[in-house]
Amino acid sequence: MKQIIAIFMKDARRFWPELLISFAILIAFVFVYPSTWQAVDGPPVRGSIRFFGSTSPMGILAGCLVVLIPVSWWILIARLIHGERLVGDNQFWLTRPYEWPKFLGAKLLFLVVFLYIPFFLAQCALLAEGGFH
Secondary structure, three states: HHHHHHHHHHHHOOOOOHHHHHHHHHHHHHHHHHHHHHHOOOEEEEEEEEOEEEEOHHHHHHHHHHHHHHHEEEEEEEEEEHOOOOOOOHHHHHHHOOOHHHHHHHHHHHHHHHHHHHHHHHHHHHHHHOOOO
């Protein structure tokens, strides 16, 4: 368990800029997306851009945020997986090897704490905003 926490904390320190960007996109999504829930006024105008049923700037921003959330997650997950250096002679794992189940557990804990729980809380906030209790 001690090794899992050590790997988790190392990754949290290393990837804090990516985490901040991911959290910022998710928070912006929670604040912007409810503006797209309003009814659409009539048929679409020819030549207008309708993204998620809205021609307003907030609707377009909400549509962009819907795309940016998984993109930021993919980047974070790829950096998390590829963050361990394999070449060289001064890595931690050469002197004290990681046990692969603990290493996998630390990476999964990182995903749960920094991706899945915030997304779950954001979805709960959107449900509460929509009137579902």
